[in-house]
Amino acid sequence: MKLLQVDTVARAREKLKKAVQGQGVKRRRVPLEEALGGxxxxxxxxxxxxPGFDRSTVDGYAVRSADTAGASDSVPVFLRITGEIEMGRVPEHGICPGECMYIPTGGMIPEGADAVVMIEYCELFSETETAVCHSVPAGGNIVHAGDDxxxxxxxxxxxxxxxxxxxxxxxxxxxxxxxxxKPWSVTIIATGDELITPGDRMEPGKVRNINNYGLEAIARQMGFDVSGCFLLKDERGLLEETVRSAMRQSDIVAVSGGSSKGKKDETASVIGTLASEGILTQGLALKPGKPTILGYDVPTGTILLGLPGHPSAAMIVFQLLIGWLWEDISGGKKSWPVPAELTVNVPAAPGRAVCQTVQLLRGEDGRTKAVPVFGRSGLISILTKADGYIVIPENQEGLKKGEMVEVFLI
Amino acid sequence: MKLLQVDTVARAREKLKKAVQGQGVKRRRVPLEEALGGxxxxxxxxxxxxPGFDRSTVDGYAVRSADTAGASDSVPVFLRITGEIEMGRVPEHGICPGECMYIPTGGMIPEGADAVVMIEYCELFSETETAVCHSVPAGGNIVHAGDDxxxxxxxxxxxxxxxxxxxxxxxxxxxxxxxxxKPWSVTIIATGDELITPGDRMEPGKVRNINNYGLEAIARQMGFDVSGCFLLKDERGLLEETVRSAMRQSDIVAVSGGSSKGKKDETASVIGTLASEGILTQGLALKPGKPTILGYDVPTGTILLGLPGHPSAAMIVFQLLIGWLWEDISGGKKSWPVPAELTVNVPAAPGRAVCQTVQLLRGEDGRTKAVPVFGRSGLISILTKADGYIVIPENQEGLKKGEMVEVFLI
CATH class of the missing domain: 3.90.105.10 (Molybdopterin biosynthesis moea protein, domain 2)
Incomplete structure (x- = not known):
């Protein structure tokens, strides 16, 4: 029997990152309409x-600012209107001293003009003359080419x-x-003789397949392409064949279930067989998430991931390892955690990190509070009650009520 | 000329909400695989x-807890193994006093058993007998039916x-x-003789159509269906026809550009003509976002929205009005703002709210800082430098350096 190589989350991440390093990222050219989230x-x-040219930021008259010097309500300046600027067109001519042209917001400033007087400060005298009751400095009401x-x-x-x-x-x-x-392509596999799909008739001893649905959703949320979802009986040959075939078309093959120490455990053996680099990590020093297996196959460039059977644990581990790696190697900006004040003590055993789900609330003092949602790791309903999670590192014995924590939203 | 009905954001929201009230929400049944974000x-x-039945949370032996009372390494209890429980199957028989059955994690507890001893505490004596070196209380290592x-x-x-x-x-x-x-269906229309699409050859006086791309992306991000994007010349007839036809198939028709006071402004007139309730709001007491027009048409159940031509303003107003309304009427959980400390004073004029974009940074003191990103409202690059925005209400004169603010991520 192989020795369990229980790793901290940080160590497992390091190994994963090193394993995929040679691979680099693939690229994809997409039209702007399909680029959101990329x-x-x-x-x-x-x-x-x-902008591509000097534009007016108001409706008004393009002027030489010097012409408006000293203009006021009581002593207006009279300017000759020599035309009108049309949107999207180059002005037909420039302006000379004593002249102005009507210009709409966004219109191109004509040659000779260096400012725009808002229409509110002008009074039309005739079709060809306006009184300007306000002075405007050079550059006034203009956004210049290249300003943005x-x-x-x-x-x-x-x-x-x-x-x-x-x-x-x-x-x-x-x-x-x-x-x-190019977003990663993921194949998701659940194993277990007890598993049935949500639409099947319930029978004694059977359990709904939760992981395929939860993991597919989490992968899509990260922007990945899900290339296949399989539900398999606990048969080594079947699992090996399915994983081998998925490796040809996927960047990640995630198998959930079958990684506890039960005697039907075949996931580790299959990953060990198919990954050219063997098993990188077998066991994560994380609660929940211990029965996690990592492998990497160089020829196909595939990450092989054995996830806990417990739905919450499977989703959290996928997020902490694969979500992290994607952000790291794609260079995508990290998610911004919400700082919050812990409302109760949270115990933790040294030697393994604890991923604690929390609810966020607004306290009466106006501060954001993190209220732990306690429950057994296998319980999927716990995750639906949580807004996010905090991670208590393995070198810490726990957190005290009132401590500030960083909540990663889920 | 119509009187401008400048509304606060709160008042505009109230009017919008009241207008759509009779409408209710439409529903859509979707398979689980397509439900994410719904x-x-x-x-x-x-x-x-x-779970559907009492399950073991460990690999071990299903026992009657009373049989293990007092068991220890030095004084183990010997139990007769009467069989093995298979995953996904109902146990073939129950257990009687002095008996046990092997059970894998997740296996169904047999009748007569009320606890599971972990395999680590058992020593196999023969194929039919095991020594148990640890006592287990009733309910130990069992998750009961309905526990989740x-x-x-x-x-x-x-x-x-x-x-x-x-x-x-x-x-x-x-x-x-x-x-x-059912997600709203949105038609997006940009108007302006100066507008060309990103792929067109640039010509003097022309400006790229930004709003259709930015607004389509923001609508998709909110989960809406975008049923059409149009780029129109400034022609009233064309705009009216396009809006009228879009109203038949969309819940929202958003027109950007053409809502400043320029003489080609036709959006307000078209909305006034086509909305059975007329114009609800013409002008928003918000910086940026003043040239916003709201209308509602009861027969078709369509919100008609005139947005500022400035891309940042258009996107912010869409978020503040339509994003807010969607969260409000669909009942979807509100976005969680990030509390942060303002790094500089932010001025604001009373009478209108200010939407100030900010960058989030981690300060040396470990606290989250909100650093305002200043710039003219028309500049799209400002928004790309920001992580979120804060809203300074219209009754406040500004915010002071060091004040705590709530940052809405964008």
Whole structure:
């Protein structure tokens, strides 16, 4: 029998990262409409400035600011209107001293003008003359070419997760597609003679397959492609064949169940057989999540993951290892934890980390409180009552009521 | 000319909410695999208990706890092994005093047994006899039927946003599909003679259409269906026809641009014409976001929304009004803001609220800091530098350095 190599979460992450290092990330070019949530695979430089030309920020008259010096309600300045600027068009001519042109918000500043007087400060005398009752400094009410983005400027950095505003910025600099890190493709496998799917008729001794549904959802939430979901009987040959075939088309094969010490445990043996690097980690110093197995196969570039059968533990381990690795190697911005005050003591045994689910509440003092949701790790309902989790490191004996903690939202 | 009805954000929300009240929400039944991110349209009650039967939480021997009383390493108790329990099967028989059966983790407790002794505390004497070196209390190492979820229990509440764990719980109670609030369908329209799409060749005086891309992404992020995106020249007839036709198939028609006071402004007039309730709000007491128009049409049940042409303002207003309304009427859980300490004073003029974008940083003191990202509202690059925003209410003159604020992540 193989020695159990129980690793801390940090050590398991390190091994995983080292294993996939040679692999690098794959890229995919996608149209802007499909880029939301993607991770930029390269820096983006602006091919053009934004705005592309000097624009008015108000409706009014484009003027030479010097012409308006000293203008006031009692002593207005009279300017000759020589035309009107149309949106999206280059002005037909420039303006000379004593002249002005009507300009709408966003219109192009004509040559000779260096400011815009708001229409509220003008009084039309005739079709060709307006009184200006307010002075405007040079540059007033103008946004200059390149004020937002300069040509050639780096606008987005490799590793940025594309939110709606980044999509907008890409549109602004004239990109209609973008290169993102190709999302991982995941195969999810549940094993167990006792498992039936949600639609099956319940029979004594049977248990619903929860993990395939929970893990598929978590993988999709991370932006991965789920290439297959399988529910298998506890048969070594069947499991090995399914994993082997999945390795050809997936970056990750996650097997849940079959990794406790029960005698039908075949997952470790299958991972040990199929992963060129053998088993990296067998057992995680984490509660919940101990029966976790990690392997990596270099030829196919596949992470092989044996997850606990308990649904909550399986989901948390997938998040802590695969979610972390994806953020790390894609360079995607880390999730921002919510700081909160712990409402009760949380015990922990030294030697293994504890992942404690919590509810967030607003306290009467206006502070954010983290209320632990206690329960057995196997209970899926616990996770649905939680807003997030905190991790108590393995070198800590527990946390005290009133301590500040960082809550990772789930 | 119509009087401008400048509303606070709160007042505009109230009007919107009142307008859509009669409408109610539509429902959609979706398979579990497509339910992620959906909002539950009804409470879910468990049709079956979880677990469905008393299960062992360890590998070991199912026993009568009384038989193990006083057992220790020095004085073990000898029990007769009468069989083995298989996963997913009902035990072939029960156990009598002095007997035990092998049971794997998750196996069904046989009749007569009330506890499980971990295999680590047993020493096999022969194929039919084991020494037990540890006593176990009644209920020890057993999870009982219904411990996680009881039959008939309300497991999820209407309005819950379905995360991976909720999907898992639905699988656990045997649901293969679920009724969610039908996501809104949105048509997005940008108007402006100056607008060209990101792929077009840039020409003097032209500006990239940013809003269609940013708004489509934000709508998708909220889970909405985007039924169409249009880029129109500034022509009233064209706009009216496009909005009218979109109203037949969309819950929301959002028009950006054309709502400043420029003389080509037709959006307000079109909304006024097409909305049976007329214009609800024309002008929002919000910076940025003033040129916002709201209307509602009862016969088609459509919200008509005129958004500022400035991309940042358009996206923020969409989030503050439509995002808020969706959370409110679907009952979906509100987003959890991140509490942070403001690093500098932020000025604000009383009479209108200010939506200030901020970056989040971890201070040297370990506290979360909100660093305002200043810039003109029209600049899209500002939004990409921000992690979230804070809202300074219209009755406040500004915020002081060091004040705690709530940051809504974007």
């Amino acid at each position: 991770i930029l695979a390269e820096d983006v430089y602006a091919k053009e400035p934004v 983005v300069q040509e050639g400027e780096k606008v987005l950095t490799k590793g940025t997760r594309l939110r709606p505003q980044e999509i907008g910025l890409l549109a602004a600099v004239g990109e209609e597609s973008v290169t993102i890190v | 909002i539950l349209a009804e409470d879910v009650y468990a049709k079956e208990p979880v 979820v009881q039959e008939g229990e309300k497991v999820l509440t209407k309005g819950t946003r379905l995360r991976p764990q909720e999907i898992g719980l639905l699988a656990a109670v045997g649901e293969e599909s679920v009724t969610i609030v």
